[in-house]
Amino acid sequence: MEKKLPKFFIPLAIIIFGILVGGAILYPKTNLKNLPLVKKENFLSPSEAAQKAIDYINKNLLQPGNEASLVEVQEESGLYKFKLKIAGREYNSYVTKDGKLLFPSEGIDLDQKRETPASSPQKKMSCEDIKKEKKPLLEAFVVSRCPFGTQMQRVLGEIIKNVPSLAENIRVEYIGAVENGKITSMHGEEEAKENLNQICLREEQKEKYWPYLSCYLKKGESEKCLKEAQVDMEKLKGCLEDNSRGLSYAKKDFELQEKYGVGGSPTLILNGQEVSEYDFGGRSAEAVKTLLCCGFEEKPEFCNRKLNENQAATGFSESYSQSSGAGAGSCQ
Numbered sequence: 001m002e003k004k005l006p007k008f009f010i011p012l013a014i015i016i017f018g019i020l021v022g023g024a025i026l027y028p029k030t031n032l033k034n035l036p037l038v039k040k041e042n043f044l045s046p047s048e049a050a051q052k053a054i055d056y057i058n059k060n061l062l063q064p065g066n067e068a069s070l071v072e073v074q075e076e077s078g079l080y081k082f083k084l085k086i087a088g089r090e091y092n093s094y095v096t097k098d099g100k101l102l103f104p105s106e107g108i109d110l111d112q113k114r115e116t117p118a119s120s121p122q123k124k125m126s127c128e129d130i131k132k133e134k135k136p137l138l139e140a141f142v143v144s145r146c147p148f149g150t151q152m153q154r155v156l157g158e159i160i161k162n163v164p165s166l167a168e169n170i171r172v173e174y175i176g177a178v179e180n181g182k183i184t185s186m187h188g189e190e191e192a193k194e195n196l197n198q199i200c201l202r203e204e205q206k207e208k209y210w211p212y213l214s215c216y217l218k219k220g221e222s223e224k225c226l227k228e229a230q231v232d233m234e235k236l237k238g239c240l241e242d243n244s245r246g247l248s249y250a251k252k253d254f255e256l257q258e259k260y261g262v263g264g265s266p267t268l269i270l271n272g273q274e275v276s277e278y279d280f281g282g283r284s285a286e287a288v289k290t291l292l293c294c295g296f297e298e299k300p301e302f303c304n305r306k307l308n309e310n311q312a313a314t315g316f317s318e319s320y321s322q323s324s325g326a327g328a329g330s331c332q
Contacts, residue, residue, distance in 0.1 A: 042098045046073040049099040050082035056102065062086070065189035079103070087184045088177045125279040127294035131271040136295030138288075139269040141173045141253075141262045144198060145191040145220075146331035147315035151283055152266035154217050154312045158285040158320055159292075160210055163302045167210070169292060173253045174199055175265055181243065183250045186265075186331060194222060196246050200239035203249045205231060220316045264330035270295045283312050 044052065050073040057068045066087055073082035079094045094103040140156060142149030153172060160167045174195045176185045185192040201209045208229045215225035226233065239246045256262075260269050268275050270291065280294075281287030285307040293303035310321035 044097065044099045046075065046080050046082075049073075049080045049095050049097060050084075052099040053082065053093065053095040053102045054084055057084070063188050065184075065192075088179055125275060127290075130275065130291075130294045131273050132297045133271045133295060134297050136169055136271050136292065138170050138292045138295065139173050139256070140170070141175050141257060141260075141267040141269070142265045143175050143185050143187060143191055143331060144194040145185075145187045146265040148330050149265035150217055150316065151312050151314045152268075152277075152288075153213055154317070154320060155277075155283050155285055155288050157210055157214055157217070158308055158312070159289050161214075162285065162307055163289070163305065165300075165302065166289070166292065169295075172198070172202065173256055174250065175253075175257055175262060176250065177254055178247065178251060181247070183247065196240060196250060197222060197226075197236070199249050199253065200236055200246050201231065204235060204239050204245070208232075218316060218318050264332040266330060281309070284309050285312070 047070075050070050054068050054070050062068065068084045068086045071083040071085050071090060073080055075081070076094075079096060081092060081094050084091050084093060091104075095101065140152050142152055144150070156170050156172065160170065174185075176183050176192060176195060178184070183192045183196055185195050198209070198213070201212055208231050212225050212229040212231060215228050216222060226236070239249075256269075260267070260272075260274060262269075268277060268288075268291070275291060277283055277288050277291055280291040286309045289303070289307050293299050296303070308320060312320060313322040
């Protein structure tokens with residue numbers, strides 16, 4: 001599973017859209033059916049025009065560590081339609097034949113009438129709706145630099161601090177992909193490295209994982225926290241450098257991400273079923289504990305224990321909660 005990423009990874013159309021909106025001052029009537037006339041002698045070849053667009057995207061639109069590459073190009077409706085690849089995901093875009101105007105994403109057929117589906121309120125999940133298991137497993141999919149992902153890790157850490165036995169029922173998985181033998185992540189190379197750090201600790205130094213996170217979630221000081229948690233650095237280094245260990249562990253996370261169709265950080269999967277913490281009270285230790293306890297065939301006694309009901313802080317924070325209230329978003 002080395003070539004797919006969920007739709008949140010590089011929202012190229014959104015990035016380029018802002019540029020095109022700004023360009024509307026110069027091209028107020030430009031769309032796919034009303035382009036400025038271009039003389040044939042100014043036409044570029046399909047590959048030249050597409051590559052020019054790729055070069056522009058790489059130079060001006062992508063964060064360091066990400067690179068677009070050309071997959072294929074063809075003529076369509078007076079434009080060149082080309083497919084590009086970024087971090088394992090493919091996108092369709094358009095460029096004018098003179099290589100001067102770039103249009104992100106798929107074209108919209110202006111003659112086609114589209115019906116707007118009637119919206120209906122989403123049903124709130126209850127405890128009875130959740131699949132039961134003798135030994136339930138709550139999987140939290142996150143990335144290490146997403147403020148809402150760290151918020152969920154903070155919640156899970158608070159649960160385990162108060163109910164240590166629940167550590168066996170909680171597993172943090174990481175979102176990303178593998179490109180050219182290296183893992184990638186939605187916020188770039190530094191996040192990908194930290195994801196792999198945490199994956200290696202989870203797999204090979206399990207007893208150090210939550211102590212490390214308890215420190216890391218305060219200020220994001222990885223090196224300091226590795227020392228504070230007394231991590232075996234030689235063992236960690238070996239995991240990071242040996243693809244049969246670190247990379248192999250990461251691939252299993254990414255395969256699960258694909259299996260469940262994970263679309264953002266954080267995403268919760270309980271007993272193989274996607275669930276929302278907001279159906280049970282939000283991102284607090286009490287709410288997520290209640291959600292997890294709904295997955296037991298027979299609820300243990302500790303499920304009756306009240307935990308912190310405050311919403312956890314987002315991002316890096318010295319304290320568990322924020323007095324101003326925490327956000328309820330996700331990184332996509």
